[in-house]
Amino acid sequence: MMSENREIVLFQNIRQVIKAEQWCRDNNLPVKVIPVPKPWSSECGMCLETTKDYADQLEEFAMESGMITRRIPTTNSTN
Amino acid sequence: MNLYFDNCATSFPKPAAVAEAMVRHLNETGGTYGRSAYPRILQSTGLVEECRDQLASKMGTSEAGKIILTANATTALNLMIQGICKRGGHVLTSSMEHNAIARPLEHLRQMGIIEWELLESAPDGRIQVDKIASKIRQNTILVAICHMSNVNGMAQSPGEIKKAIGEIPLLVDASQSLGSHPVEVDKWGIDFLAFTGHKSLLGPTGTGGAFIRYPEMVEPLLYGGTGSGSDSLSMPSFVPDLFEAGTPNITGIHGLNAALKNRPIAQHSRDDFEALLLEVKRNTNYKVRCADDFEHQGKLFSVVHNTLSSSELALRFYEGFGIECRAGLHCAPLAHRHLGSFPTGDCRFSLSPYHTPEELNYLAKAIHDVGK
Numbered sequence: 022m023m024s025e026n027r028e029i030v031l032f033q034n035i036r037q038v039i040k041a042e043q044w045c046r047d048n049n050l051p052v053k054v055i056p057v058p059k060p061w062s063s064e065c066g067m068c069l070e071t072t073k074d075y076a077d078q079l080e081e082f083a084m085e086s087g088m089i090t091r092r093i094p095t096t097n098s099t100n
Numbered sequence: 101m102n103l104y105f106d107n108c109a110t111s112f113p114k115p116a117a118v119a120e121a122m123v124r125h126l127n128e129t130g131g132t133y134g135r136s137a138y139p140r141i142l143q144s145t146g147l148v149e150e151c152r153d154q155l156a157s158k159m160g161t162s163e164a165g166k167i168i169l170t171a172n173a174t175t176a177l178n179l180m181i182q183g184i185c186k187r188g189g190h191v192l193t194s195s196m197e198h199n200a201i202a203r204p205l206e207h208l209r210q211m212g213i214i215e216w217e218l219l220e221s222a223p224d225g226r227i228q229v230d231k232i233a234s235k236i237r238q239n240t241i242l243v244a245i246c247h248m249s250n251v252n253g254m255a256q257s258p259g260e261i262k263k264a265i266g267e268i269p270l271l272v273d274a275s276q277s278l279g280s281h282p283v284e285v286d287k288w289g290i291d292f293l294a295f296t297g298h299k300s301l302l303g304p305t306g307t308g309g310a311f312i313r314y315p316e317m318v319e320p321l322l323y324g325g326t327g328s329g330s331d332s333l334s335m336p337s338f339v340p341d342l343f344e345a346g347t348p349n350i351t352g353i354h355g356l357n358a359a360l361k362n363r364p365i366a367q368h369s370r371d372d373f374e375a376l377l378l379e380v381k382r383n384t385n386y387k388v389r390c391a392d393d394f395e396h397q398g399k400l401f402s403v404v405h406n407t408l409s410s411s412e413l414a415l416r417f418y419e420g421f422g423i424e425c426r427a428g429l430h431c432a433p434l435a436h437r438h439l440g441s442f443p444t445g446d447c448r449f450s451l452s453p454y455h456t457p458e459e460l461n462y463l464a465k466a467i468h469d470v471g472k
Contacts, residue, residue, distance in 0.1 A: 035134035067137035
């Protein structure tokens with residue numbers, strides 16, 4: 022269960038989500054692919070949820086790869 | 101014996117993995133592209149992106165995200181030609197074009213939007229690069245060429261052409277070449293590229309796409325749902341979404357991805373092919389349509405007989421030898437005008453990596469016997 026200190030990372034498009042999730046898997050970063058929560062539902066259909074620390078690393082990778090991301094802190098459990 | 105020599109129309113056979121991947125998607129895995137986040141979609145979407153990466157590798161670009169998946173090369177060419185050409189523009193093209201480029205250009209000309217003109221070329225259709233500069237005008241907005249002719253297999257040199265046109269965008273139709281001939285989008289400076297999945301890439305029909313280096317230069321051809329930016333009635337500004345309205349051919353893309361990952365080793369060599377061409381050329385009853393220089397020869401060629409029409413030839417090849425080939429204009433009237441075979445056309449043979457040297461020998465003998 023993922024519950025505390027959580028962040029949702031939104032991406033510009035589906036390709037970026039797939040590439041980011043693949044990078045997380047390759048680098049053993051625990052992320053979960055979830056539907057984009059309702060307040061941000063205009064984004065592409067999927068996003069990544071992880072802890073703040075891992076979101077920092079993920080954001081660094083995303084920036085280096087030219088991806089555009091948005092981070093949304095959340096305290097709610099998602100599982 | 102594999103006597104199918106019409107691989108430029110559509111390739112056959114395909115790697116077994118193509119049908120297996122498509123059946124698996126239809127019967128077992130399912131799933132669309134994006135739109136939600138359950139595992140079935142994640143798997144299917146991941147495979148579409150894997151296919152985009154495979155295509156990027158095949159065409160020699162580091163920018164896989166700028167590959168747009170479409171139903172075929174014609175859709176991709178219409179997207180780019182209609183999306184790039186603005187009123188008052190001048191477009192240069194080659195004398196060897198397929199109607200997939202020629203008709204969109206002519207349509208825009210008839211609408212009073214552009215003018216287009218042919219580049220000068222050698223007898224086999226190769227663009228004379230040193231004469232390009234004299235054709236360029238202040239309002240030349242695009243140079244659009246096929247990489248490999250679907251009539252005689254002659255391959256242009258896009259890198260040299262790009263050097264000659266400088267900042268003017270270069271659009272290359274790689275329908276016949278991608279998969280069977282080197283294509284280096286980044287190294288050659290190609291700005292826009294169209295490809296199809298079902299010819300040299302050995303994938304299923306209904307697949308293809310475009311590489312668009314400068315998305316900001318292209319207006320979308322289709323408008324609709326993308327699963328992104330859905331709060332807006334305008335299309336997203338980013339690629340590939342900007343040009344991918346509607347659900348893509350996901351089953352077909354599964355097949356194309358399998359084709360890219362399971363490319364067969366060619367069962368005949370370039371030397372075998374060259375020997376076939378030399379043998380055919382020995383028969384003086386034929387004019388052989390091919391590149392003047394074998395270095396620029398793709399995996400197809402055509403013949404014109406002294407007395408038999410192209411349709412008579414094709415019938416004799418099939419009825420006498422079981423050989424499937426294509427007669428006529430091959431949707432490329434400009435090329436036939438240039439080669440001197442308009443409007444009767446010619447009889448075309450196009451090879452597959454599955455053809456063996458023995459099958460090429462059989463073809464050579466059949467061409468000789470029919471042409472006696």
